């Protein structure tokens with residue numbers, strides 16, 4: 001496997017703040033890397049440097065071994081959260097506007113069909129729903145048939161169905177052999193779309209690997225979940241942690257823990273046993289929930 005993009009000792013300092021602190025990263029050709037981190041971890045700063053839009057304070061970024069140059073701009077696609085779109089332009093006109101900026105382009109008809117935009121082509125882009133808007137922004141990001149696509153929180157604010165529909169489109173992009181760099185605040189999205197995950201905290205990568213690798217490297221236990229009311233006042237005795245309405249008990253030996261709960265007279269009628277998730281990993285590494 002070869003890296004499409006490499007970053008070495010990347011740093012970005014703002015006055016008094018080190019946003020990115022010596023980051024090393026290889027992104028494999030054809031992979032989908034999910035970049036996760038709590039608010040302020042340095043994701044946006046990292047992405048903007050990797051996109052070639054923000055100058056690092058120090059360090060080096062290379063695309064297929066070459067420094068980021070005009071060739072790079074022709075080869076990447078960026079789905080911005082807020083692209084500066086021209087007011088009063090329809091979806092079709094916006095696509096035409098962006099297509100004119102590139103020498104190399106995908107057929108617009110193919111993109112329109114691929115991103116399911118046929119029904120909205122003549123609508124002012126300001127009148128699109130959240131999901132339709134994200135699909136148009138994805139089409140714009142793909143307009144130059146890029147090899148590397150940046151998706152920055154592409155489904156924030158979308159309803160579950162629109163998110164799933166968008167995931168399908170990202171899978172299509174991957175099937176076309178493209179490399180994807182995704183930032184997201186949704187663990188299920190990272191799990192669904194990424195085969196490689198990097199968790200950032202305080203400007204550094206604190207964990208890296210496939211979702212399965214990360215979970216098996218960091219955890220050998222399971223989580224027993226009960227309604228918090230069931231063990232109220234006995235959290236310490238039962239080694240339970242309360243999260244909202246649920247109490248969680250970590251266990252490396254589920255049989256033993258269940259016996260202990262039964263012996264303590266706890267009702268197991270609503271007991272749920274689940275493996276550890278990326279969300280657990282995230283909290284254990286950063287001490288914070290994904291979305292603050």
Ligand SMILES: Nc1ncnc2c1ncn2[C@@H]1O[C@H](COP(=O)(O)OP(=O)(O)OP(=O)(O)O)[C@@H](O)[C@H]1O
Nearest residue numbers: 014015017019037038039040041042043044045046
């Ligand atoms: N232009 C700037 N000037 C000064 N400090 C900045 C600037 N941009 C970012 N920072 C600081 O750098 C740190 C990293 O910010 P960044 O936006 O990269 O984090 P993030 O992981 O993308 O966060 P979020 O998930 O909230 O978007 C933060 O402490 C932030 O306040």
